[in-house]
Amino acid sequence: MAEHYPIAPQVVDPIETHINYTIDGLIGLLNVRRVQLLELVRNTREEKRAAGIARDQMIAQLTEAQAHLQEDLRENPLQSMQKRIVQEMNDKLRDLRNNIPVVTQLKWQCDTRDLETSISRMGEIVQVPIGVPDYAAFQTSTVATGKQGSRPGELYGPSGVAIHEDSHRIFVANYYNHRVEIFSDTGEYLNQLGVGQLYKSHGIAIHRETVYVSCFGDSNVYQFTLTDMSLVRKIGGMGSNNGQFNCPSQLTTDPIGHVFIADTNNNRISVHDTDLNHIRNITHQSMSYPNDVKVSRDRVYVLCPYNNPCIHVLTIEGDKLHSLITKGQGMDVLRPWFFCLDPLKNFIISDYESHSIRVFSPEGNLLHTIGTEGHQRGMFYYPQGIAITPNGRLVCVSKNENCALQIYY
Incomplete structure (x- = not known):
């Protein structure tokens, strides 16, 4: 049963609400992509040790990117937020693509296209299952x-x-x-x-x-x-x-x-x-x-x-x-x-x-x-x-x- 809270005598800041909503959506998308990467690496046919190293590097980079993203969103004003987020994610995605094993390269490129499109919309993030054509x-x-x-x-x-x-x-x-x-x-x-x-x-x-x-x-x-x-x-x-x-x-x-x-x-x-x-x-x-x-x-x-x-x-x-x-x-x-x-x-x-x-x-x-x-x-x-x-x-x-x-x- 949903809880009901008393109405507090305060004014909700729409900018803060917008930022929080965007952060939650981006974190959710990052978590989805991290799970997909783990699954891809588990299934790769490359030598186990090399695949394990690649997986750990990707997880570490995604975790670092997520941490930097949260920090930037807290510290930077709204008017520069979109530009900084897009630049940050583009840099990280480019680095990840260069280190992804060949057998997983195609799936990761297509998945990230979804993420990049979602980021560019800023505040209109809708999670669509991977594999749904546009x-x-x-x-x-x-x-x-x-x-x-x-x-x-x-x-x-x-x-x-x-x-x-x-x-x-x-x-x-x-x-x-x-x-x-x-x-x-x-x-x-x-x-x-x-x-x-x-x-x-x-x-x-x-x-x-x-x-x-x-x-x-x-x-x-x-x-x-x-x-x-x-x-x-x-x-x-x-x-x-x-x-x-x-x-x-x-x-x-x-x-x-x-x-x-x-x-x-x-x-x-x-x-x-x-x-x-x-x-x-x-x-x-x-x-x-x-x-x-x-x-x-x-x-x-x-x-x-x-x-x-x-x-x-x-x-x-x-x-x-x-x-x-x-x-x-x-x-x-x-x-x-x-x-x-x-x-x-x-x-x-x-x-x-x-x-x-x-x-x-x-x-x-x-x-x-x-x-x-x-x-x-x-x-x-x-x-x-x-x-x-x-x-x-x-x-x-x-x-x-x-x-x-x-x-x-």
């Missing part, structure tokens, strides 16, 4: 690559998209080229997967160092290892029995590695373990031709683009909670094809017929529209797979002739 700033894509074609790095009918959590590499199911293309998160072509083994690759999901690919052409699901890009196993074949599929579409994994497969023409979600052994099916009378599926800690989200297009929200056990109607009832998406969720549980939907990307709140309210019809950068022609990298980059593919892969950040 949709309002996306006028055109930062990177546009992967033009239509069949040569390495080119895309012909790109479909599903998945992101490798640690390296941020982008994996694209290259449907008519019967393979998977691999790009960096800056659009550089890196490698291929499944050449000569896949037939009309459609959906893709990644869990740690394992890649799962579904194929329309043979109704199989394939498992590859990223260690040497080799095929581990395949399951399926046309049918409706457990472990069989009828045009499997997109697939996803949960935190422990269970694979959820949108078995489109069987009107179900087929759930498998990490070795693709069948566990159970999720079905519902209103689940009609599912094309995409996503899983959070306690929810399963199923996109059904045909008939009455909607996203069904289910419990992790498969019990239906509610549906978000995407066409004609609020969300106004003509043909939702693929979707993903950001850390705030916003829905990012590729609208196949309006040639655009649309962002909706968890309640189904339209927040942003990205792109128009066309083949140039910042435009889409039948957008397909969509994903968000851990550092907040929006990745989407479409049937564009000139830029089939676009990255926004």
